[in-house]
Amino acid sequence: MSSFTVALNFEDGVTRFIDCKAGEKVLDAAFRAKINLPMDCSDGVCGTCKCRAESGSYDLGDDYIDDALTEDEKNTGLVLTCQMVPQSDCVIAVPTTSTSCKTGQSSFGTTVSKVELHNDAAVVLELDVDATAPVFLPGQYVNIGVPGSGQHRSYSFSSAPGESKISFLIKKIPGGVMSRWLETAQPGDKLDLQGPLGSFYLRNVQRPLLFLAGGTGLAPFLSMLEVLARTNSQQKVHLIYGVTRDLDLVQVDALEAYAARLPNFTYATVVADAASNHPRKGWVTQHVPANALNDGDVDVYLCGPPPMVDAVRKYFDDEGVKPSSFYYEKFTPNAVPEAKAA
Template structure:
């Protein structure tokens, strides 16, 4: 392999993905790509460059002193980026803001390749992007500027990182600023993007996974499932996909395709509307069998509106269930743009 992808997660939620050569130190690779990670000595003496490796394989060598990084710290996943030589793709948590490292959110452009509407419930936006568009972690989001305005909207990636096309699943809000634009968007239309951002992303899969998707909160899970396919994950992964109305249940055929191609993946769907014709009426908490909780030995990922997040938290508390890890992202739908009223 010519290089590895290193995702640097800063404490302000900004992520920058850099390329690091197979014999290159992370600190050097970051500096080469104009990201000044914290450092004083660069010789494994001061400990200023200490970060946490959240995933991946690497070698720290033995050219640093114990005062800079103790054996206990190294065992717990702490690293010195001035000594860290990756042996795989890695995720590194940097304990400072991105601005302190003279970097920040990347700005880049995309052109509309396709917009697909789903019965007035949602849009799937597909963008063509340049080869040097920033990478992201599956589950993260980007801010997209709304053409003709000075506003932006945040949407989770539904595609795999590094692909030539980026996709997003966007709720159709009647009268909404972005929804109104998407209804008239044409291939080739240009968009400005800023990101990636967010601490909601797929961690190393070492135990069963439970995914809870609410409405267009399905988007980040599609990106995660793509990553699981690439990694060859074979742990049990179950998704419960809940929506408000029948027409909100979109891209189910894509989940069926993942169920065929990804060993261990299964999913169920439910609709909250009391008048639904769907075989499973109700909320995700009402369709969560004990077997998908694995007696707490499960990583739970949840993306949905605040009431859904709170309901799941209360459900776990009532059941006395404490998952091994619980990651969630709350999203709030933007309100429709105000209508001008003549004086």
């Protein structure tokens, strides 16, 4: 008997994954996992369990009334979890918090396998997972407890889901809590992680993609690109990677490798420093090719510091461009990423 993985994304950023058996309704699978999704009647009458299916295929049957779920709502992706039977892996947005559903973040232990310094700009942290490989959506992040500090820091996965070895691209901040710890970290050191978290993740790929990365905001795109490569995606993907200095350009070799694996993937690097000899200088908005916008029929993903996110949003407004979908995540050092869809 086959089963499917269903990601439940809550309003507070927590994501929980449940296993849904063949023919099993999502609400029943969630209760079996001790996650109390909103419900009242459980018979397709009240509409209390209404959520939004963001990806995947499923069957809703016809045992519900129109007052609980109208045809228009169904056509926009709304579902009743008491009637929804997955026919593939699915992602569901739950319009309430994880705590109200009596669940919370998952925790897992890891062991440091490699700490690789990239100039003075960033560190690649590679970890072995101590038990079961974590499940997450490409683009999501975790909170990493910094040993001996009582604090945690939030970082996006740069590796793909389902691996026993996971990685992160971490900005090196002089005097930063995590940066100081990484200076002496050794293979074998233990780290505790909580997550996955965040609503910034790769959705169903139905049209061309434009990825805009600022600095270590490249990390979630590396995870997304690996998933696209593994699924042999044929959609056009263009990534623009902007940094402040030449030394901030890291893991360009990984992008080159994806260009070789993904037939329709292209990328460009941009350096803001006016003194740089880089062939493309300035801001990412100055180097967006017109064909990458595809007359608005494009899904845009943006991850970078707040000024970059604000500049890109203004650029779209000034150009009169309204992408089909626009997902963005702002991050600042020592702050939890803030994900949005526009």
